[in-house]
Amino acid sequence: MSGPASILPLRAHRLAFEAGGTRLLDDVSFILPAGRRTVLLGPNGAGKSLLLRLCHGLLKPSSGEVRWAIEGRRSARRQAMVFQQPVMLRRSAVGNITHALAAHDVPRADRLTRANAALALAGLSHVARRPARVLSGGEQQRLALARAWATEPEILFLDEPTASLDPAATRAVETLIEGFHAADTKIVMATHDLGQARRIADDILFLHKGRLLEATDAAAFFEKPQTKEGRAFIAGELLW
Numbered sequence: 458m459s460g461p462a463s464i465l466p467l468r469a470h471r472l473a474f475e476a477g478g479t480r481l482l483d484d485v486s487f488i489l490p491a492g493r494r495t496v497l498l499g500p501n502g503a504g505k506s507l508l509l510r511l512c513h514g515l516l517k518p519s520s521g522e523v524r525w526a527i528e529g530r531r532s533a534r535r536q537a538m539v540f541q542q543p544v545m546l547r548r549s550a551v552g553n554i555t556h557a558l559a560a561h562d563v564p565r566a567d568r569l570t571r572a573n574a575a576l577a578l579a580g581l582s583h584v585a586r587r588p589a590r591v592l593s594g595g596e597q598q599r600l601a602l603a604r605a606w607a608t609e610p611e612i613l614f615l616d617e618p619t620a621s622l623d624p625a626a627t628r629a630v631e632t633l634i635e636g637f638h639a640a641d642t643k644i645v646m647a648t649h650d651l652g653q654a655r656r657i658a659d660d661i662l663f664l665h666k667g668r669l670l671e672a673t674d675a676a677a678f679f680e681k682p683q684t685k686e687g688r689a690f691i692a693g694e695l696l697w
């Protein structure tokens with residue numbers, strides 16, 4: 458028996474984004490299938506965050522389009538996004554998750570069970586009743602991932618999710634990301650951190666100055682980038 462139809466693949470077709478007369482993203486096209494972990498790599502200012510926001514529907518492109526295999530309400534709810542700085546409501550940790558589940562029309566009777574399971578997965582059961590905003594940076598980021606987990610997304614966008622975290626908290630977040638991947642959630646993560654990209658990526662989208670310069674298998678990219686910018690980036694010589 459086949460499951461419900463998927464919103465994937467995601468197709469970005471000739472995306473451009475302009476602000477203040479500057480073209481910040483130019484002619485970006487790619488296809489993101491289910492399964493493989495895609496890392497958006499590039500130096501600061503390359504356009505990674507803009508591209509994630511366009512994909513997730515938080516911004517409208519100046520031209521071009523983002524297409525899901527199934528459009529409309531269903532595609533909107535089947536995606537989640539986690540930011541560098543977690544966005545927490547003025548509620549308890551568990552309340553942040555049950556609120557998200559209500560917004561996803563999960564029946565009230567199921568919300569607490571699902572929220573508690575997600576908190577347990579993220580190692581946060583002991584802080585469930587604490588106000589989310591008093592949790593440490595690492596705990597808040599794990600809570601953001603737990604909240605995303607509870608909504609069972611088909612695709613998870615992550616924008617530099619560990620950029621503000623110490624090594625131990627980074628490892629915890631990377632382990633949770635691995636859990637999403639194991640559960641067949643498509644991972645699309647922006648990072649400027651080469652080590653993290655090497656640990657996580659199956660595929661690389663390499664962006665520089667608003668243009669997609671390489672879209673390739675991660676092993677191939679790290680072995681032999683096809684552009685001089687890609688080579689410079691891997692050598693640590695491409696600063697922006």
Ligand SMILES: Nc1ncnc2c1ncn2[C@@H]1O[C@H](COP(=O)(O)OP(=O)(O)O)[C@@H](O)[C@H]1O
Pocket residue numbers: 476477481499500501502503504505506507508
């Ligand atoms: N709303 C905006 N208006 C004007 N410029 C923007 C806006 N958002 C981002 N930028 C600029 O676009 C470029 C790409 O930004 P961003 O996507 O945040 O890069 P990255 O995430 O790769 O570091 C940067 O030069 C940034 O200053």
Ligand SMILES: [Mg+2]
Pocket residue numbers: 505506507616617647
């Ligand atoms: Mg960014």
